[in-house]
Amino acid sequence: MGKKWMIIMVLLFSLCSIRSIAAEPVKEVEKTVVLSYQELLGREYKMISPFGGNKITLGFDIRNRIYGYTGLNRFWGQAQLENGKLKVGEVFTTEHKGVQEQRILQVKYLTLLKDSDSIYFEGENLVLSTPFQEKLIFQRIK
DSSP, X not given: OHXXXXXXXXXXXXXXXXXXXXXXXXXXXXXXXXXXXXXTTTOEEEEEESSTTSOOEEEEOTTSEEEEEOSSSEEEEEEEEETTEEEEEEXXXXXOOOOHHHHHHHHHHHHHHHHOOEEEEETTEEEEEOTTSOEEEXXXXX
C-alpha cells in the first residue's frame, strides 16, 4: 500500500512540474529593422543558421559592398539597403574547386543571399530573409 501512495505522489509531483514549465511564457526576441547601410558599416558576421559550422561569413565595407566567405571561396558584390529592404547585386567569387558538397553549399548560400529582400536584427543576431520565408541568421564577430 505504501508503494502505491509513493508512486501516486511522484506522478502528481511530476505532473505539477510539467504544468508549471508549460505555463511559462515564451520570450519574444526584439526585431529591429536595419534602416541604412551605415548601421552595418565595418561589421562582420558568421552564419549560425541554416548552414552554421561552415565558416560562412558576411561583411559590409565602406563602398556599399558586401563580402565574405562561402565555406569554399571568398565573395564580394554590391548591396543597397534602405529602410529594412535589401537588394544584392551581382556577386563575384574566387575560384577554388573544392569538393562537390562545398560547391553545393556555396551555390545555396549565394542564391539565398541574392534572394534576400529584407534585413533586420533579432536581438543581437543579423537576419536576412527572402520572400519565400527563408532566413539567413548571423552572429557578429567584428
